[in-house]
Amino acid sequence: MDEKRLSSADELEELRKEVLSKRDPAKPIVTVCTGTACQIYGSLDVYQEFIDEVRKQGLEASVAEAKATGCHGFCEQGPVVVIFPQEICYVRVKAEDVSEIVGTTLAKGEVIERLFYEDPVTGEKIARDPDIPFYKHQMRIVFGSNRHIDPRHIDDYIAFGGYAALSKALLQMTPKQVLEEVKKSNLRGRGGGGFPTGTKWETTRDAPGEPKYVIVNCDEGDPGAYMDRSLMEGNPHAVLEGLIIGAYATGSHEGFIYVRQEYPIAYQNTVQSIEQAHEYGLLGQNILGSGFDFQVKVHRGAGAFVSGESSALMSAIEGKAGEPKMKYVHTAVSGIKGSPSCLNNVETWANVPLIIGKGAGWFNSIGTKESKGTKIFSLVGKVNNTGLVEVPMGMTLRELIYDIGGGIPHGRKFKAVQTGGPSGGVIPEQHLDTPIDFDELTKLGSMMGSGGTVVMDEDTCMVDTARYFITFCCEESCGKCIPCREGLRMLREILTDICEGRGEEGDIEAIEDIAQVMQDASLCALGTTAANPALSTLKYFRDEYEAHIKEKRCPAKACKSLTSYYIDPEKCTACMICFRNCPTEAIHGSKNMVHWIEQEKCIKCNTCFEVCPPRFSAVRRISGEPLPPPPAPGTKPVRDKKG
Amino acid sequence: MTVSLQIDGKEVKAKEGTTVLEAAKEAGIDIPALCYHQKLAPYGACRICSVEVERKGKVQVVASCGFPVEEGLVVRTRSKRIDRIRKVLIELMALDTMVDGEVAGEIKKLAKEYGADIHRFESRFRTTPTRCILCGQCVRYCDEVVGEHAIGFVGRGIERRVVFFPEKARVCLTCQACFNLCPTGKIPSETDFVVFDGFSLDDYLSGAS
Numbered sequence: 001m002d003e004k005r006l007s008s009a010d011e012l013e014e015l016r017k018e019v020l021s022k023r024d025p026a027k028p029i030v031t032v033c034t035g036t037a038c039q040i041y042g043s044l045d046v047y048q049e050f051i052d053e054v055r056k057q058g059l060e061a062s063v064a065e066a067k068a069t070g071c072h073g074f075c076e077q078g079p080v081v082v083i084f085p086q087e088i089c090y091v092r093v094k095a096e097d098v099s100e101i102v103g104t105t106l107a108k109g110e111v112i113e114r115l116f117y118e119d120p121v122t123g124e125k126i127a128r129d130p131d132i133p134f135y136k137h138q139m140r141i142v143f144g145s146n147r148h149i150d151p152r153h154i155d156d157y158i159a160f161g162g163y164a165a166l167s168k169a170l171l172q173m174t175p176k177q178v179l180e181e182v183k184k185s186n187l188r189g190r191g192g193g194g195f196p197t198g199t200k201w202e203t204t205r206d207a208p209g210e211p212k213y214v215i216v217n218c219d220e221g222d223p224g225a226y227m228d229r230s231l232m233e234g235n236p237h238a239v240l241e242g243l244i245i246g247a248y249a250t251g252s253h254e255g256f257i258y259v260r261q262e263y264p265i266a267y268q269n270t271v272q273s274i275e276q277a278h279e280y281g282l283l284g285q286n287i288l289g290s291g292f293d294f295q296v297k298v299h300r301g302a303g304a305f306v307s308g309e310s311s312a313l314m315s316a317i318e319g320k321a322g323e324p325k326m327k328y329v330h331t332a333v334s335g336i337k338g339s340p341s342c343l344n345n346v347e348t349w350a351n352v353p354l355i356i357g358k359g360a361g362w363f364n365s366i367g368t369k370e371s372k373g374t375k376i377f378s379l380v381g382k383v384n385n386t387g388l389v390e391v392p393m394g395m396t397l398r399e400l401i402y403d404i405g406g407g408i409p410h411g412r413k414f415k416a417v418q419t420g421g422p423s424g425g426v427i428p429e430q431h432l433d434t435p436i437d438f439d440e441l442t443k444l445g446s447m448m449g450s451g452g453t454v455v456m457d458e459d460t461c462m463v464d465t466a467r468y469f470i471t472f473c474c475e476e477s478c479g480k481c482i483p484c485r486e487g488l489r490m491l492r493e494i495l496t497d498i499c500e501g502r503g504e505e506g507d508i509e510a511i512e513d514i515a516q517v518m519q520d521a522s523l524c525a526l527g528t529t530a531a532n533p534a535l536s537t538l539k540y541f542r543d544e545y546e547a548h549i550k551e552k553r554c555p556a557k558a559c560k561s562l563t564s565y566y567i568d569p570e571k572c573t574a575c576m577i578c579f580r581n582c583p584t585e586a587i588h589g590s591k592n593m594v595h596w597i598e599q600e601k602c603i604k605c606n607t608c609f610e611v612c613p614p615r616f617s618a619v620r621r622i623s624g625e626p627l628p629p630p631p632a633p634g635t636k637p638v639r640d641k642k643g
Numbered sequence: 644m645t646v647s648l649q650i651d652g653k654e655v656k657a658k659e660g661t662t663v664l665e666a667a668k669e670a671g672i673d674i675p676a677l678c679y680h681q682k683l684a685p686y687g688a689c690r691i692c693s694v695e696v697e698r699k700g701k702v703q704v705v706a707s708c709g710f711p712v713e714e715g716l717v718v719r720t721r722s723k724r725i726d727r728i729r730k731v732l733i734e735l736m737a738l739d740t741m742v743d744g745e746v747a748g749e750i751k752k753l754a755k756e757y758g759a760d761i762h763r764f765e766s767r768f769r770t771t772p773t774r775c776i777l778c779g780q781c782v783r784y785c786d787e788v789v790g791e792h793a794i795g796f797v798g799r800g801i802e803r804r805v806v807f808f809p810e811k812a813r814v815c816l817t818c819q820a821c822f823n824l825c826p827t828g829k830i831p832s833e834t835d836f837v838v839f840d841g842f843s844l845d846d847y848l849s850g851a852s
Contacts, residue, residue: 304799321796326687326709326710328705328709328710329711474800474801475799475800475801476799476800477801478800478803479777479796479800479802479803480688480803481689481690482689482691482732482735482736482777483728483732483735485803486735486738486739488800490764493767493768493769494767497767510764513727513731514731514735517727517728520693520704520728521693521704521706522690523687523688523690
């Protein structure tokens with residue numbers, strides 16, 4: 001038997017004490033976010049530089065450690081570095097900044113103001129991450145550990161209380177008690193549907209047939225969504241602990257973690273966490289001396305969005321193509337090889353250790369009547385603070401977008417927020433005070449989904465948005481059933497025609513007709529929900545569809561075929577900025593001669609509109625009305641450069 | 644074990660484990676279907692066999708080829724909603740199966756029955772008709788009955804296609820079991836036996852065959 005193996009609750013607690021005893025809480029700890037987004041910004045170099053600099057400046061004895069953690073969530077500001085215990089937060093840190101941080105903050109305890117986060121609204125520089133509005137309004141019960149834990153070291157997870165819930169479940173509770181606790185917590189599936197988790201577990205437990213399987217669904221694929229990636233990368237042991245507890249409650253001894261192909265770090269960290277859990281006897285035979293056995297395998301997806309659908313995912317695990325099957329008998333009863341198979345999303349599993357550790361009562365104290373706990377969202381699009389946020393259910397969309405997200409950049413107007421990915425829909429301004437809750441969002445014609453939240457401003461065309469999501473599904477549907485495959489194909493053609501000025505009378509009715517049949521008759525949930533982006537944009541922005549079809553006008557001035565660019569000779573100061581930036585040399589003019597756009601050469605890339613200084617605002621987008629003629633050659637500006 | 648259910652107002656008894664479509668067939672009620680084959684496992688792709696089922700007061704649309712009978716189930720094989728599903732599905736699938744302005748066999752019959760306008764979306768159909776509705780009868784028959792796996796699916800979403808696998812397709816020279824299954828007649832009319840001899844998958848996919 002391996003000497004590392006823990007065979008009782010006491011041994012786990014002793015290990016925890018031992019790990020903690022080696023840490024001096026007074027010494028500074030540097031945590032560098034090494035989630036995928038921060039890695040792209042170079043955070044691994046920053047991390048390495050900390051290790052080297054601490055050594056170079058001879059601070060090994062006074063600095064506890066530099067740690068590469070999972071995603072902190074504030075991706076907009078990456079790479080993010082937090083120095084504990086003071087929680088000093090430095091943003092957009094480069095490797096070149098590290099020697100100064102080590103010499104100033106770690107050696108002398110002094111802060112470096114230029115690396116602080118600056119509030120885009122107030123201009124205030126903020127030193128500590130709990131004071132940053134982005135973090136301040138969140139409730140990070142599931143995602144919060146990410147900023148403390150090095151996901152590559154099980155000891156780190158254990159130091160922060162890891163596997164205590166497993167120990168409690170296996171050694172102090174019966175499987176039935178665990179199941180009852182999860183049922184009482186009213187936890188609902190975080191993958192999108194919001195199905196009660198406890199009920200699903202109970203179905204699998206009570207279903208005839210052996211073996212029973214428990215499965216983690218990490219096939220996240222909604223555009224703009226990466227909650228599951230960050231949990232699986234940043235805190236894989238939390239998911240694994242939840243899974244083992246679920247296995248115990250449902251009577252399963254075999255599990256799978258399905259990780260999509262596109263998540264290499266999540267895959268690596270998951271595989272490593274399983275190896276480490278095995279070494280400690282937290283997986284395998286007789287876990288923690290409880291007599292309970294459980295094995296888990298990692299299945300790497302082959303790169304299909306539709307494989308996130310439960311029956312497709314299980315087919316993929318069986319080695320077949322990831323295609324949905326008819327599910328008139330639920331997968332919880334008949335899943336992998338016809339055995340009862342309990343599939344939950346990454347975030348759902350990560351909630352389980354918290355519920356067992358702190359109790360269903362605690363969990364029920366957070367959230368709304370029908371939706372308990374918190375939800376992680378990836379807040380992206382036209383919003384100042386993009387990143388991952390965790391908020392209690394019941395927070396309004398307005399609080400999410402304005403208090404945490406910091407509102408819409410460049411003073412633009414909010415138009416809609418898209419939730420639920422390709423299965424969801426848009427929610428307009430008038431519903432921003434809706435609380436975040438499974439049922440409330442469904443009532444609005446959208447859905448909670450897995451947490452993708454795309455904010456759109458006035459420059460976003462709603463028909464084009466619908467076309468984007470429908471096109472996504474055209475490529476990502478499995479293509480098996482006719483309503484989904486042919487319905488999507490035709491919706492894409494109609495929406496493209498509308499966006500490109502070929503919309504016809506009757507198109508809106510045709511969209512609704514096809515969408516209804518897709519909802520009624522498609523084989524799986526991808527198909528029954530795939531028309532939602534079209535239906536919800538029609539519900540709230542029907543006038544935009546009508547403007548495209550009847551007036552050949554795009555109200556957002558985003559559809560290229562319906563929009564032209566024009567330089568107002570009254571406003572142009574002949575500053576040459578747009579002239580120099582135009583990629584197709586479509587802009588004519590010179591210093592002291594107002595500029596004009598040669599329409600045949602213009603590719604409508606929006607560059608001139610963006611670079612024209614706001615104090616001039618000479619570039620206009622025109623849609624649905626005739627374009628004024630260009631100025632006579634050699635026209636001198638009437639306005640000088642001072643505006 | 645038999646269960647009692649009601650299909651279109653008629654009391655029907657059926658063996659537990661049979662599907663609604665089979666139970667209806669037994670009782671002489673015809674539910675149209677394009678991907679169903681009695682020798683093959685239920686597949687549920689064409690959705691033409693969609694029916695309304697009512698249980699505990701809740702009505703839902705299901706594919707009758709895969710939905711198991713149960714005690715007290717009320718089934719409606721025709722309704723406004725079901726007819727609309729079949730009509731729109733035929734209007735959508737007609738595009739891919741159209742040859743010289745007409746659609747083939749079973750689909751033509753259904754178009755008439757459900758008042759489907761096979762030209763409704765024609766102006767929006769911008770690819771070459773494949774003459775295949777991807778019912779998968781050929782693929783599944785070859786897998787499940789013949790056991791050769793000589794024909795299969797490639798691609799995903801709107802790019803999904805049926806292809807012969809060159810390494811296997813030699814057996815097709817003598818088998819030809821799928822030829823009569825094809826509801827659009829594509830396989831017998833387009834399969835040139837030269838294809839199988841020294842044929843490469845790339846050729847087939849690029850349309851060179």
